[in-house]
Amino acid sequence: xxxxxxxxxxxxxxxxxxxxxxxxxxxxxxxxxxxxxxxxxxxxxxxxxxxxxxxxxxxxxxxxxxxxxxxxxxxxxxxxxxxxxxx
Numbered sequence: 001x002x003x004x005x006x007x008x009x010x011x012x013x014x015x016x017x018x019x020x021x022x023x024x025x026x027x028x029x030x031x032x033x034x035x036x037x038x039x040x041x042x043x044x045x046x047x048x049x050x051x052x053x054x055x056x057x058x059x060x061x062x063x064x065x066x067x068x069x070x071x072x073x074x075x076x077x078x079x080x081x082x083x084x085x086x087x
Contacts, residue, residue, distance in 0.1 A: 011026065013053070013054050016056070034048075
């Protein structure tokens with residue numbers, strides 16, 4: 001990367017409470033920024049790197065959001081009959 005310029009976008013959200021869907025919102029913000037970037041730079045072939053920074057004032061001793069995005073989703077299985085069951 002020596003001698004090359006790269007774009008890094010930092011998207012900051014500040015919350016006074018802990019919200020389990022914060023990673024999902026960060027993904028939405030990134031998507032909005034990429035949409036805007038593509039409209040403004042239609043000939044560019046690569047998207048900029050986006051660093052979501054989520055800040056909270058929630059007390060650390062009770063703040064226990066999962067760092068795994070998969071914890072936001074109900075991962076189940078839909079069988080052939082349409083019956084929904086957990087794995």
